[in-house]
Amino acid sequence: GESVGLHLPTLSVQEGDNSIINCAYSNSASDYFIWYKQESGKGPQFIIDIRSNMDKRQGQRVTVLLNKTVKHLSLQIAATQPGDSAVYFCAEMRAAGNKLTFGGGTRVLVKP
Amino acid sequence: ETGVTQSPTHLIKTRGQQVTLRCSSQSGHNTVSWYQQALGQGPQFIFQYYREEENGRGNFPPRFSGLQFPNYSSELNVNALELDDSALYLCASSLLPRGASKNIQYFGAGTRLSVL
Numbered sequence: 001g002e003s004v005g006l007h008l009p010t011l012s013v014q015e016g017d018n019s020i021i022n023c024a025y026s027n028s029a030s031d032y033f034i035w036y037k038q039e040s041g042k043g044p045q046f047i048i049d050i051r052s053n054m055d056k057r058q059g060q061r062v063t064v065l066l067n068k069t070v071k072h073l074s075l076q077i078a079a080t081q082p083g084d085s086a087v088y089f090c091a092e093m094r095a096a097g098n099k100l101t102f103g104g105g106t107r108v109l110v111k112p
Numbered sequence: 113e114t115g116v117t118q119s120p121t122h123l124i125k126t127r128g129q130q131v132t133l134r135c136s137s138q139s140g141h142n143t144v145s146w147y148q149q150a151l152g153q154g155p156q157f158i159f160q161y162y163r164e165e166e167n168g169r170g171n172f173p174p175r176f177s178g179l180q181f182p183n184y185s186s187e188l189n190v191n192a193l194e195l196d197d198s199a200l201y202l203c204a205s206s207l208l209p210r211g212a213s214k215n216i217q218y219f220g221a222g223t224r225l226s227v228l
Contacts, residue, residue: 032215034216034217036219041221042221042222043114043116043202043204043219043220043221043222044155044202044219045114045219046216046217046218049216089154089155091154093215098143098145098160098162098167098168098208099145099157099160099168099170100145100147100155100157100204100217101157102147102154102155102156103154104153104154105152105153105154
């Protein structure tokens with residue numbers, strides 16, 4: 001079936017440390033993946049995306065890694081800041097699809 | 113800010129009533145997708161509208177319906193409200209058709225619906 005799952009519901013990280021958020025997906029037809037950040041009272045905010053023909057993509061302080069062999073992707077946040085505290089969702093879309101399938105989310109708590 | 117606006121921000125209804133939620137898409141976008149987000153969960157796809165027609169639907173009953181207007185704004189209508197319909201309703205705008213360019217969906221802040 002189609003599903004996108006997160007390994008940990010909550011991640012507590014010290015300010016300044018790196019954060020790694022993991023996500024597993026089950027559908028081999030998924031070819032496009034997006035990470036969203038959702039702060040309290042707001043809608044999901046686009047962070048970074050990656051297509052299945054890539055295994056790594058970098059943005060500002062963020063890196064997404066995709067391992068198609070084990071159907072796993074991760075989001076790495078460098079030098080985590082208090083403003084990074086939020087719920088992070090991975091989402092996937094299939095090649096001919098139009099809908100995003102979201103995982104359950106990981107809450108990141110940044111400790112001062 | 114994504115440029116996607118939703119109204120109202122909050123709404124309280126009673127079971128059995130009908131509700132209409134509204135969404136204005138980002139400038140230059142022609143597609144609107146609607147998602148339902150229950151508390152503590154990820155958003156779930158309801159349906160998508162492209163060129164004023166439904167372009168895909170998730171696992172939601174027919175009492176969830178929608179419209180898209182020539183200016184690409186959209187409405188989500190829910191009839192015969194049930195308690196389980198209480199959720200955050202999100203709309204996202206994007207540009208179709210998909211191609212080599214990105215097809216990122218940009219979300220609004222959502223409408224919080226409470227059904228009593």
